Amino acid sequence: MSESAQKRTPLYDEHVRRGGKMIPFGGWLMPVQYNSIVEELRVVRNNVGMFDISHMGQLIVDGRSAREWLNKMLTNNIDKPDVGSGQYTFLLNEHAGIIDDLIGYRIGEEKFLLVVNASRTDEDFAWLDRHRSHDVDLRNRSAEFGGVAIQGPRVVDLFHRLLGDDVDLPARNQIVDFKLERMSLTIARTGYTGEDGVEVFFSASDAPKFWNLVLEKGERFGIKPCGLGARDTLRLEMCYPLNGSDLSPERNPIEAGLGSFVDLTKPDFIGREVLLRTKKDGPREKLVPFRMKDKGPPPRPHYLVFDNGERVGEVTSGTLSPSLNWGVGMAYVSTPHAKIGSKIDIEIRGQKFPATIEKKPLYKKS
Amino acid sequence: MNVPDDLLYAETHEWIKRERENVRVGITDHAQSELTDVVYVELPKKDRQANAKEAIAVVESVKAASDIYAPVKGTVVEANKALESNPALLNTDPFGEGWIFVLKIDNADDLKQLKDAAAYRKQIG
Structure with a gap:
């Protein structure tokens, strides 16, 4: 794919303005680094860093039997999270091969937000749509949202300065909506770095405003924009898998050592039969x-x-x-x-x- | 970006310094800034013979491994052992302490194939 065929996130101009080195990743032009991968990694381990994750996909599942249907599509038990929480889970093909790894948030009794990998968004949507139950509504809202991951031990200090000292961040794996300067923010306490942190989603048109506001308010905490190079290195130090490298349709979650995100006691989900066999015989x-x-x-x-x-x-x-x-x-x-x-x-x-x-x-x- | 006038350059971002019948070779300031954070250098063995454009060393950053090429045909007479313990010299002093190897050249005329500073500056824009 040529550079011009790559998509740009709503933060593209901000990255270029700050000297981000742009590379194609999963169909998007993303900053691999600004000055130094090592420096950016240390910022996240010691202070706080911000990553553009606007390329990631957002799918909304809604409808009377959304929960029951999603439990047949995904490996983890979606009955477990309360409204306002999420869980790491897998979307598998019939051979139990991994189509995608994702976080499913329960944002209503029968309403879910699936945050999926950039390069798999279209494929995930097509797969889910093909298996869709008639009373479930499925929407790909990826293009409407921008997103950032803000990661590092000083993230709580930063958000107190951003939202006010009396405002608490959601607990681990929880998701909450906030308003800030007329921007609607959806904040989830999660990440891909091993540090405390959040992933924040907002309207694509608010992306530059939020990005610059966080960098300004975060200056005193040593915040720096960070690229995909640091993100990949941080996640590898924690042994978090990267889809396309460590996970693929030729591998199943048990082989990947991620069986704890598969609930084999659920009566029925795509890939279950193969996984039962893998579990019995050993991968x-x-x-x-x-x-x-x-x-x-x-x-x-x-x-x-x-x-x-x-x-x-x-x-x-x-x-x-x-x-x-x-x-x-x-x-x-x-x-x-x-x-x-x-x-x-x-x-x-x-x-x-x-x-x-x-x-x-x-x-x-x- | 620093491109010293007294050096020759290869399209693959090596600089070449003539030292009588030898050439000293390293990577340019532009190359080190593209790589950033060099963490490992695999040096060529002494007495190794190489053709022009043959990969004879490897420079690794956190992100990736990149080949370093012999700019002309010749024989390795020396490699910079300091890079084994301190690969970051490639980032901090690419034209000095960060040199990679010295090659005894077969034919001095081969150097005419290389770029001068002006041509290399044009290449990297």
């Missing part, structure tokens, strides 16, 4: 985090994994973790070799480098 391969034994070249996606010379897997995500100052990654490894503490080798440009399979997360806050 052939598992997604595991690993850490390089020595200083050396960082692991990268598609590098091969060996155990005593035998090929046992493939890396799906890898980088040099700035927080650990060490090479880390995630790989699908054949189950007998995928034990925590197991020694493996990563092949990098024809040479094997030792690594160890680790527990999640790779980065723990001290």
